[in-house]
Amino acid sequence: MKRPSVRPSVRPSVRPSVRPSVRPSVRPSVRPSVRPSSVRPSVRPSRPSSSVRPSVRPSVVRPSVRPSVRPSVRPSVRPSVRRPCPSVRRRPSVPDGQIRLLDGGYYYGRVEIYHDRRWGTVCDDSWGLQDANVVCRQLGFPSAVAAHTDAYYGQGTGPILLDDVQCEGYETRLEYCPSGGWYTHNCDHQEDAGVECSNDFYMTTPFPWGIDGDVRLMGGLRSNEGRVEIYYYGTWYTVCDDSWDNADATVVCRQLGYFDPAQAVGGAYFGFGFGDILLDDVECYGWESTLLDCPNAGLFQHNCWNSQEAGVICGNEEYGRVRLVGGSVPTEGRVEIFNNNEWGTICDDLWQREDAEVICRQLGYSDVDEYFLDQAYFGEGYGPIMERLSCDGDEAHWQQCSYSGWNTPYCEHYEDVGVRCLAGVEGDVRLRNGYSRGSSYEGRVELFYDGGWYTVCDDGWDTADATVVCRQLGFKGSAEALDSAYFGAGSDPIILDDVNCGGWESTLLECPSSGLFVHNCQHTEDAGVRCSSDEDGDARLIGGLSQYEGRVEVLYDGKWNTICDDSWDTRDASVICRQLGYEGTDAVFGNAYFGPGRGDILMDEVKCTGDESTLLDCPSDGFYIHNCDHSEDSGVRCLHNGKD
Template sequence: MGCLLSPEDVNTAKLEIRLAGGPNSCSGRVEVLHEDVWGTVCDDQWDLREARVVCRQLGCGTALSAPRESKYGEGDGKIWLSDVNCKGTEANLTECEAKPWGENICNHVEDASVECSGTEIPEPGPVRLVGGPNRCAGRVEVLHKELWGTVCHDDWDINDAQVVCKQLGCGDAVLAPIGGKFGQGLDTIWLDDVNCTGVEAALSECPARPWGDHNCYHKEDASAICSDSGITISTSVRLVGGPSRCSGRVEVLHKDVWGTVCDDQWDLREAKVVCRQLGCGPALSAPRESKYGEGKGQIWLSDVNCTGTEASLTECETKAWGDNICNHVEDASVECSEVDVPEVGPVRLVDGPNKCAGRVEVLHENRWGSICDDHWDMKDAEVVCKQVGCGSPLSAPGSAHYRRGSDIIWLDDVECKGTEESIFDCQARPWGEHNCYHGEDASVTCTGNPSPWHLKWCGDRARLF
């Protein structure tokens, strides 16, 4: 896989592209010109990101959909491109990764299409944030048919919040709270299953269910916190010096420097938040006085005051970063159970043929991310299939078998025994630490039905019981 043109050629050669067989010049089967011959594009890995690039290149506004399976008729002759993989921000399809020209195992029944709006990006639909401390943080509400309504938090993540923040002129998204963080709305729930990539100009451009079609309650209202709200979010927390990743001295990352937390006012409420943030299950204790050794360098936080329900330690009240009269003998620690509660660390399978097969993604710090396939095997798949209620594993493919993810890679070197209740019970590198790229995203294929049978692992072999 590589770019269609080398970097030095991109500026001098622009791929000619057209849409054929559709109702107008901005909808139809995608065809590209190569060596003076028009040919089609195979729909392997084809989705809205690639469609955005095509629509942008043709001056056809925003992408509405990315139909597959020759919706606008089968082409003839060459199939020039396959496995096209765009970020969605490129100006030209030649900037995207793809297999070499003409290399594919496709036929024309798999010809890719796009449907564009036909005009440049329309005026964004109104959106607002309510219930927060200012206009740049709060519950997300959208205006439709002259009625304000909320957005359900199903699939809500930092990419969706990024679009809202950008649309409001509030900077970048720093958190995408779920569960009615800023109070429950009272009127219609307008949107559900919103799935933005983060590059859209308005929330109305993102894939979602039809207006008003949802399976939610207002306790599931989605929110956004933007950088211009003045609320700062630390991206990382870790436990060090302990016997496992779920027990140890609390350290937080600020300005790219790890530092400790002073134990003034430190108790089980703060420990609950740390354990939740790390996906480590319920808090067992909140040791003080550097139980797991004294840290070095910065003491970043002091007088942390949580309610115990926050998703991140940075949502709690505290003194300003670095403002304290502590020393490292007062470093705070936590001890969490190693058994994760399901609502803390959700797992999902995406881009597969059904809910029981796909790329494995995990939710951490209110953000979905993928898992690297280093050490990924059937034992890991056994745990995931069980956790999502999909029976036993059939396979544990790596190498982005079900497409590449587009957000953060959360886990690497996952090593399960196969008996764990949750993927978060398995050994792995710390959250976000990896040496991978999305071409190594891990996947699973499960039987699809919870089964009375289970796999018992004997060394490196599995037996069915």
């Protein structure tokens, strides 16, 4: 985004008059002095290059004093960079410059930055997409979708730490961007800046669950290999490959539950990560409990690029295997995962379709038939229990998802979850990455063929094509055709281009096209659809962590609208929950608890008796008559099988 060289000469009267009306048209060529003192060397040591990856990374020479065999007696003096008690997992202090998003969701919200031992907000003067891109990349997302101003996600309460942020877009942290300086501003919290990040790929920061020092492997073809990422204060970071060797890899693999041998690889062998690099010059002995216990150059102290990220290949591929137990056919059963030399189960807390999709995909099935078979539907299992598995749905295996841990005190085996997977029929279609998490009525179109799912190019994509897709999925109403990767870009090959349906075909494969896998497209042209039943009064829940909670939205006059929370109570919520097929209401929410909606507010002062068929049947002030904004959107949590 090109920034204007001249700022508006007239600002609101509440601003100090001493503020210059014209911004310099040329950015300073020198970065602000507040950037950390760890400056990269002007000349980097040359690295060997080769067009062929070595099967084993050349060994790195270690100091001769490093023992090749674990010493029988540990050194009496530990390096000063090590934590005082490696047997205790302590929460490190917040790093200066850390970013968080508040009053939104895990990928959108008000921007807050940590400085001088306190959290503060950022003023929206000059705030644009380049600034938002830096924030999102720092949090582990690939890019930003939108930069928001005017306290779009509500007003903060702490100090305003930055103003006039002017990122170029290449910075890895917001604090590195030119700005007016810490605490220098002429703003109030009505101008707090916000962002919305792209979330259409595996999340490097999916949810704030985890323990500082946890590691995971990303980018590998199998679950026992990948780029090393380490969790630190709410964000996943990568590790530089300087001094990276098999002793360091051994610690990572053992931390993940694998046995020896462990192989270290570098040079971003498993692809580049996103965000900052946490560790450099890691010097493990091999007996440490976690990678954070190993001597290193210090947190965020490095002279590396993302092309130097470290990876590992662990030895025991048995870890992480998935199986279905207790079903009448191979495609169904209780989900069990092999962990630490024994089979364990998954608790049904927060279990949803995206989690089941990953399990079925890892087992080689094409899709999910039924995913919420909870309360030990296929019988109670044995062994450890995993809690709160949370996947985005695009992961290749469950290790790329987040989860809160094993053997927590909140789950028992009567909560073991099960799934029923689909083997797939050639020509099946599915919708992916809809804006409503787990939504089945909108998304990127994918078609099953020869054992795989493939996307469709949007050349010639129109309503007739969308109608065939929606009818194939069981929708009887209208269909909207969406192009230009509206629901995010896919990753698998493109199977169809120049689709030209008449609208009467039974499946998308029956429509004329340029031929299978014949196209001139990229995934930025992936086609999508939005299906509708075209029935006023239909309801849906948006923004929740499960399919039975979220912001209430009601279909009226062909569009989805929110409901104001004035007078919102359990009788109103019970109408929504019953309409959606749930047994009752667990909780009601106001103040945009599940995030603010968009579009119109349909109803205010809703006063249901609880017996109505739809919310439209309830008394209210009238359609589109209200004194609300989206900070007052209502929400519900429904009861599912008698429990929330």
